[in-house]
């Protein structure tokens with residue numbers, strides 16, 4: 001990955017941008033508390049190079065009132081119309097969703113959203129699988145371990161900076177085995193394409209992940225929000241799909257993870273959330289970032305793999321008589 005991130009010392013040398021409550025072209029950080037649809041109507045057309053968001057899933061979280069799937073999707077359509085209007089012709093929308101579950105039946109939300117975005121003439125570039133190793137344990141189906149990010153572009157001429165998000169190749173020493181390049185390296189010196197399966201630690205802090213000391217130490221971003229983005233998930237989209245000083249918008253920004261990802265890489269950011277307590281945490285996190293004190297998991301840091309020596313990786317004594325362990 002190309003490293004253009006400002007160091008803590010550099011950050012302290014720059015005048016700190018102010019957070020505005022409403023859109024103005026001079027601002028670099030706009031953070032609004034209120035309903036997204038109302039707020040989006042105040043944003044000019046064609047300005048956002050990246051709209052990245054995770055909408056409410058209609059699953060009865062503390063910030064939403066559960067309703068029928070049809071009513072829920074109908075309520076999202078006017079918001080999506082506004083987002084498409086605001087999106088730059090060279091821009092992208094990354095729509096991150098999981099499942100709606102009713103009477104134990106699973107409804108993958110991306111299937112339903114795909115049809116809405118397609119109706120607005122957007123073009124799907126990837127359906128990214130965000131895989132995480134931990135979560136709730138299901139008893140009547142296989143446990144869910146991924147959510148998706150639908151990446152749409154508005155046109156065929158869209159920003160895509162693959163070199164900025166390449167990851168280390170597993171076998172960088174691989175060579176061409178025939179032809180005029182025989183014996184020469186076959187990969188890319190900047191690394192490989194990260195593919196459409198992204199393994200990042202999810203925010204399933206309540207699921208036991210935090211019982212593993214090293215993982216806890218590795219993931220310092222937890223706030224009061226029940227399902228915030230890991231900042232590194234947004235960073236990859238920011239780097240790949242925008243350039244410096246472009247506008248990034250999160251219409252359901254929660255505690256501001258997408259805004260921070262944008263600021264880290266010197267983009268201008270807009271966020272909106274209806275919950276005052278999330279907005280105040282977002283403001284604190286942005287202030288921490290600007291002061292160089294934000295706690296954050298570094299982009300690209302490998303997901304922790306248990307060594308087997310941790311207490312939580314040991315078979316409990318109570319189980320030892322019940323299971324046979326293959327040698």
Ligand SMILES: C[S@@+](CC[C@H](N)C(=O)[O-])C[C@H]1O[C@@H](n2cnc3c(N)ncnc32)[C@H](O)[C@@H]1O
Nearest residue numbers: 035036056063228229252253254255257273274
């Ligand atoms: C899945 S969360 C997004 C979390 C966010 N990605 C983060 O990193 O914190 C969805 C958010 O949508 C907000 N929300 C729900 N309905 C809204 C509305 N009508 N207008 C604005 N925000 C809304 C909720 O308060 C919640 O924070």
